[in-house]
Amino acid sequence: MGIYKRGPVWWMRFSYQGKQIRKSTETDDRKLAQRIFDKLKGEVAEGTWFERLPGEDCTFEDLMKKYMTEYSAVNKAPTSYIRDKSLNEHLQKSFGKFYLPDITPKMISEYKIKRRNEGASPRTINYELTVMSHAFNLATKEWEIIKDNPVRKVAKEKVRNQIERWLTDDEEERLMQVSPDWLRPIITFAINTGFRESEILGLQWTQIDFSRREITISEQKNDQTDTLPLNDATMKVLKEKWNDQQKDAEYVFPSQSNTRISNRNLFRAFESAKKSAGIKNFRFHDLRHTFATRLVRGGVDIYAVQKLGRWKTLSMVTRYGHYDTDSLRSSIEVMGKVEKIISTNLAHDQKKRGYKPFLRLVTP
Numbered sequence: 001m002g003i004y005k006r007g008p009v010w011w012m013r014f015s016y017q018g019k020q021i022r023k024s025t026e027t028d029d030r031k032l033a034q035r036i037f038d039k040l041k042g043e044v045a046e047g048t049w050f051e052r053l054p055g056e057d058c059t060f061e062d063l064m065k066k067y068m069t070e071y072s073a074v075n076k077a078p079t080s081y082i083r084d085k086s087l088n089e090h091l092q093k094s095f096g097k098f099y100l101p102d103i104t105p106k107m108i109s110e111y112k113i114k115r116r117n118e119g120a121s122p123r124t125i126n127y128e129l130t131v132m133s134h135a136f137n138l139a140t141k142e143w144e145i146i147k148d149n150p151v152r153k154v155a156k157e158k159v160r161n162q163i164e165r166w167l168t169d170d171e172e173e174r175l176m177q178v179s180p181d182w183l184r185p186i187i188t189f190a191i192n193t194g195f196r197e198s199e200i201l202g203l204q205w206t207q208i209d210f211s212r213r214e215i216t217i218s219e220q221k222n223d224q225t226d227t228l229p230l231n232d233a234t235m236k237v238l239k240e241k242w243n244d245q246q247k248d249a250e251y252v253f254p255s256q257s258n259t260r261i262s263n264r265n266l267f268r269a270f271e272s273a274k275k276s277a278g279i280k281n282f283r284f285h286d287l288r289h290t291f292a293t294r295l296v297r298g299g300v301d302i303y304a305v306q307k308l309g310r311w312k313t314l315s316m317v318t319r320y321g322h323y324d325t326d327s328l329r330s331s332i333e334v335m336g337k338v339e340k341i342i343s344t345n346l347a348h349d350q351k352k353r354g355y356k357p358f359l360r361l362v363t364p
Contacts (some may be wrong), residue, residue, distance in 0.1 A: 009102050012037045016044060023056055024101040030040075048301050058145055060095040060103060064088050066143070067135040079198045087128045091095040095132075095270070100139070100146050105153040108132075112157065115242050122157035126293050129156060147193070165282050174277040183269050185237045187287065192234045194291030194309045201261050203252040209240060217310070226310055292317065 001014040010025045023040070025033040030333065072084045080139070094111050094197055095103055106128070115125050122201045133151035163173030167175070172191070176184055176272045190200060199217060207216045213230045241252055270284050288309070293303045 001041070003033050007102055008096065008126060012040060014041065014044065026101060028290075055202065056099065056101050056146075058100050060098050061146075063139055064096075067131075067138065071135075071138060083127075084131055088130045090120075090128055091132055100136075103150055104151050108151055108154045112154070116157075118251060122159045127158065129154065131270060136140040165286045166293040167279075167282070167287065169275065171279050171282075172290075173214055175273055179273040180269060182253075183266075183273060185241060185264070186195060189234060189237050189253075190284070190287035191290050191294075192231055192237075193228070194288045195262065197290065200253060201251075201263065201266065204250055205252060207244070208252070210238070210242075213288065220308045228308060320344065 001012075003012050005011070008028045010027060010030060012021075012023045012033075014021055014023075014037075025036045027033050027036070042195060061267050068081075068084060068088065071133050072081050076084065094114065095107070098107075112125055112129075115128070120128075123187075129151055133149060136149035136151055137144070139146050159322055163205070172187075178188065179187060186200060189195070190197075193215070195203075195217070209215070213235060214227050215226060215230055216227050235263065245254070246258070249258060251258075254263060268286065274282060292305055292309055295308065296302070298306075302314060302317060305311075306314055311317050311319065
């Protein structure tokens with residue numbers, strides 16, 4: 001029995017009902033830790049102390065293994081699970097070996113500073129803290145291995161909303177000219193459907209109905225299935241891919257070995273083409289923004305845009321619909337047309353009544 005130091009915090013070790021118990025004093029002050037231990041010994045002797053939650057002997061690494069296996073792998077889409085694995089790798093470097101009671105809000109706040117200095121964006125840091133907090137929430141509410149979630153006491157990073165980027169007609173032409181043959185149909189398909197990268201790479205022929213010009217897509221974020229119409233440009237891409245491929249092909253956009261193209265290979269090819277075309281500050285996901293922007297500029301109803309792009313709320317759609325001065329000019333001209341119609345109708349009505357307007361000379 002006694003106290004010992006683990007990291008910055010003092011811990012207690014003692015026997016209870018024939019079992020060795022380790023418990024954090026939650027302080028780095030040795031004298032305070034000793035007083036806490038003396039009080040606990042008295043409670044054990046009097047029979048008023050009961051064994052605490054098992055999370056006191058659980059490291060953050062143990063918690064995240066449980067989270068990834070029992071929750072993320074079961075309840076999240078494959079792409080979300082892969083993202084969680086990546087986020088967890090960063091968290092493990094700072095918290096992996098710490099026991100759960102030792103992880104404090106101060107440590108998490110210091111982690112944010114560390115990640116900032118490493119060049120991580122505020123959004124990325126928030127994603128990491130979200131996964132960490134979710135794991136702690138499950139540990140407190142469902143798994144009952146700890147009492148508190150320290151992440152809840154730490155403020156998230158402030159994310160500045162950036163202007164959404166979309167592809168201009170000139171940029172699209174330059175991009176298509178320098179893209180490899182296998183990448184061009186993928187770009188065209190993305191612009192004309194608004195599909196996400198993973199949805200395009202995982203697209204299979206069984207999802208296509210050529211006779212009805214429709215495509216069936218399983219929404220990754222809410223497990224819903226949607227059937228969407230296809231335009232002429234998309235149908236042209238699909239028919240050309242169908243004629244060029246073996247009839248037993250599984251994927252619409254396969255690799256040379258007839259397997260799924262990896263996200264990494266698509267990223268490299270797209271970045272290379274983008275650089276050759278002189279296009280800056282543009283991601284593959286911005287092709288989805290381009291899809292929404294062109295629909296809105298073409299006068300498509302905002303509710304139809306929401307349905308075609310499978311966004312959950314209208315507020316998510318409005319940030320993708322961009323207007324420049326030229327597109328606004330045609331809209332404001334509508335007011336002039338309305339005023340002209342009103343004036344014409346009024347003059348006709350006055351003439352019919354025999355009304356003669358009173359003219360008043362106005363001098364400057």
